Every structure is written in structure tokens, then in C-alpha cells.
Amino acid sequence: MSDNDDTTGATGDDQGRGAPSRLGRVLLGVGLAAQASEDFRDMDDTIEYAESAGVPAPDLAAPFASGMMVAAGLGIALWRLPRVATGAAVAFLTAVTATMHDFWNADEDDKSGERLAFFGNLAMLGGALVFLREAWR
Numbered sequence: 001m002s003d004n005d006d007t008t009g010a011t012g013d014d015q016g017r018g019a020p021s022r023l024g025r026v027l028l029g030v031g032l033a034a035q036a037s038e039d040f041r042d043m044d045d046t047i048e049y050a051e052s053a054g055v056p057a058p059d060l061a062a063p064f065a066s067g068m069m070v071a072a073g074l075g076i077a078l079w080r081l082p083r084v085a086t087g088a089a090v091a092f093l094t095a096v097t098a099t100m101h102d103f104w105n106a107d108e109d110d111k112s113g114e115r116l117a118f119f120g121n122l123a124m125l126g127g128a129l130v131f132l133r134e135a136w137r
Contacts, residue, residue, distance in 0.1 A: 040066060073089070
């Protein structure tokens, strides 16, 4: 196996990285998975929200995207298939952040919540990009 074996998710450098890197991966991964799993608690609302944002085939796209984020979050937390997991998180957050949480176009009643969701996603995207870089080392 090479130092960057994508099947185990472990790298030769992982042993010496120290707690902050592991802790960061677990916090980001569990946060992503937990947030996405909330979508399954009320999938009808999730689908309706996706439909209102103009997502094509929201009845298929919303559960798929939520499932993908649960898997990506767990992959990041456990550092399994890290290139796939971090790549999926980056792709999802890049697409969703600007399209689903466009607070600049939101009604006044929704603007504050959308702004909060936008910047929360932006922060998670930053973390996912850091770990994507780590996965490709």
C-alpha cells in the first residue's frame, strides 16, 4: 500500500498529525453528517425547499444530496475514502451555498436565515477544502 492509499483512508503522515487535525476532521465530518441527516427527518419540507429554489427533480435530488452529505461527513470524520468524501462535500457545498441560500434575493422575512445558512456553508466549505488538500497529499 502507498502512503496515500485511498481504500483505507490512512496516510503515512496521519500518525504524526496530532489531535487538532483528527479533531477537526471529526468535528467537520460529524457536523456535515448531522446537518444532512436532519433533512431526512422532514424530507417533504426539504423537497419543497429545493423545489422553491428551482432544483430540477427535487423529489430525487433532495434525498440524494442529503444521503451524499451524510456519507461524505462520515467519510471525513472516519477518514475513509478521503478524496471521495471531501470531494463530495466540496461539490455539494459549492453548488448549494450560492443557489439555495442566496440571501441577496430572499424576502425580508427569510433574508436573515438565508444569510446565516450561506455563511455557515461557506465556513464548512473552507474546512472541506482544507481536508480535500490533505486528502490529495
